[in-house]
Amino acid sequence: MTGPVSSGRKPWFGSLVASCVLGLFVWIGSRELFEVIAGGWLRGRRGPGVSAADHPVLFWAIIIFIGAGVLLAAGLTLICAISFVRGVLGNRQTH
Secondary structure, three states: OOOOOOOOOOOOHHHHHHHHHHHHHHHHHHHHHHHHHHHOEEOOOOOOOEEOOOOHHHHHHHHHHHHHHHHHHHHHHHHHHHHHHHHHHOOOOOO
């Protein structure tokens, strides 16, 4: 049996924080992704980078993988934002 939230925080506060943090990650990730696509060069952290001219298949495979991650994070951001809105407005059922 669950009781009311007794910590003084609103129950939707966690959804707001998660939505803001994930939104920031999506913004940074998409900005970096567009810079990599525009430049045609994906620099390596410890090893050599990947150039679109030298290794186009590998370059685009990595870009698609990173893009899929950004899209999944955007979807999770949307779910958190919807949870936040539902928590603020409440569950209003129409009959």
